[in-house]
Amino acid sequence: MDRWYALLEQVLQEVRAREPPGASDVSLMAHLLRLVDPATGRPLSDAQLLPELGIVFVAGMETSGKTMGWTLYCISQHSEVEARIAAELAGHGLLAAPGQPAPRTPAHDDLAKLGYLNRESMRLYPVAASGTARQTERDMTMGGRTIPAGTVLVVPLYPLMNSPHVWDCPAEFRPDRWLEEDAEYLSSDARKRGCVTEAGRSAPAAPADAVLAKRFIPFSDGPRDCVGRNLATMNIVTTLATLLGRFTFRLAETMGGPQGVRAKERLLSTLQIEGGMKMHAVPRVMGL
Ligand code: HEM
Structure with missing residues (x-):
């Protein structure tokens, strides 16, 4: 915990040393820096901002990153699912092909069309x-x-x-x-x-x-469910669509196949693989 707090302190100092965010900055940090404490009418103090930074790391990045890892792993083990996803991406102009090595970037409207990507892996491996x-x-x-x-x-x-x-x-x-x-x-x-x-x-x-x-x-339910669920879904689906549109993923031999993955499963702050999920990203179009 001491090391964790020291890291957060360091990030906080770096954030404070930056120029105040401009009006067009829509990053999560810019929103946090603009927040005003209704009790004092002043921006958040260091003591208020520090736990918010911690939340973004643990609740935000760790969960979404591990979910993407599990999803890529599941897809890599099922060639028929991988083929279906490739066809779905191609149908929306999101798949690299010889004549189109860099497909377009997924947009907000694509989210509803790509429901096949992540739900089953989030059921099988709910990171929370x-x-x-x-x-x-x-x-x-x-x-x-x-x-x-x-x-x-x-x-x-x-x-x-x-x-x-x-x-x-x-x-x-x-x-x-x-x-x-x-x-x-x-x-x-x-x-x-x-x-x-x-x-x-x-x-x-x-x-x-x-x-x-x-x-x-996977995001819990009710009035205090995950406040970041829409952001997380947007992040996960667009990142997966971007990655899978350009690469196929293969489990690294060092993982020891599905049995090796199962043996390395750990429930720490999230459901994860000891040492990380090692995979090869193989470009769909060479020279990408
Ligand atoms: C795959 C991604 C994610 C999963 C699976 C996930 C899951 C969860 C779960 C199960 C809870 C507990 C809710 C409850 O007690 O009912 C929670 C709470 C929370 N999550 Fe997430 N989360 C994810 C992404 C994010 C992101 C991206 C953020 C913010 C950037 C975030 C911020 C929070 C916060 C602040 C809470 C506490 C909410 C409260 O107590 O009112 N989460 N999350």
């Missing part, structure tokens, strides 16, 4: 794997149990998004499940019948009153 916590304000009943007021409830995201009670074949990377309407909700049919496991069995159905309707919540 340990989830979040909430304290109950009143007595409540959930799944047949009474939970007294003041209880701290932990909502772990990895088990929820990998559970055979709410997903068919949860261990399989199947981006096609996102082509179904309302895929982020557990259908009432699946609620009744239970889901199908990889072994072809039916996992027990969820209890009738279980609050499981929304099953895809």
Whole structure:
């Protein structure tokens, strides 16, 4: 923690030493520097700005970066998915080709068209794997149990998004499940019948009153869900589209294949690979 705070102090000093941001500067830092504390009417003090910087590092960069790593890994292991993504990118003019070595830069309008890219990897490898916590304000009943007021409830995201009670074949990377309407909700049919496991069995159905309707919540849910989710989605989808439009990705031999990746999985501040996910980026068009 001492080293972490020293690093943040250093970044803070560098930010303070810069010229004040111009009116056209829309960076996150410029927004933070323009903020005014309503209690004092003054810009944020160092003590207020420092934790905000910490949030941008941990909540912002770490999460988005690791999500992109997991996504590139998943795609690299499934040639049929990779081919489909390439076709989708080509259809939107985002794929490098011999006559077009540098495709156009993805724009905001492309976000809605590229939903196939990242959702399944965010389900399989939710980087905020340990989830979040909430304290109950009143007595409540959930799944047949009474939970007294003041209880701290932990909502772990990895088990929820990998559970055979709410997903068919949860261990399989199947981006096609996102082509179904309302895929982020557990259908009432699946609620009744239970889901199908990889072994072809039916996992027990969820209890009738279980609050499981929304099953895809990598950014959590509710009034205090991730404040950066739109920024993160924009960043992840446009960066992945840019990278995948220009390169194909291959897992480095040193990773030891999927078994090696599984063995190196660690849950630290985020779900990640010990030593990083090493991959080769192979240009789609030579000389790129
Ligand atoms: C893949 C990317 C990201 C994932 C998976 C993610 C996930 C999460 C999750 C699960 C929470 C907990 C919410 C809760 O307690 O209900 C959270 C909170 C938060 N995230 Fe993110 N996040 C991501 C990107 C970002 C970015 C880009 C930023 C800002 C630049 C950000 C800023 C925050 C902040 C400030 C909170 C605390 C919100 C609050 O307590 O009201 N996150 N995030």
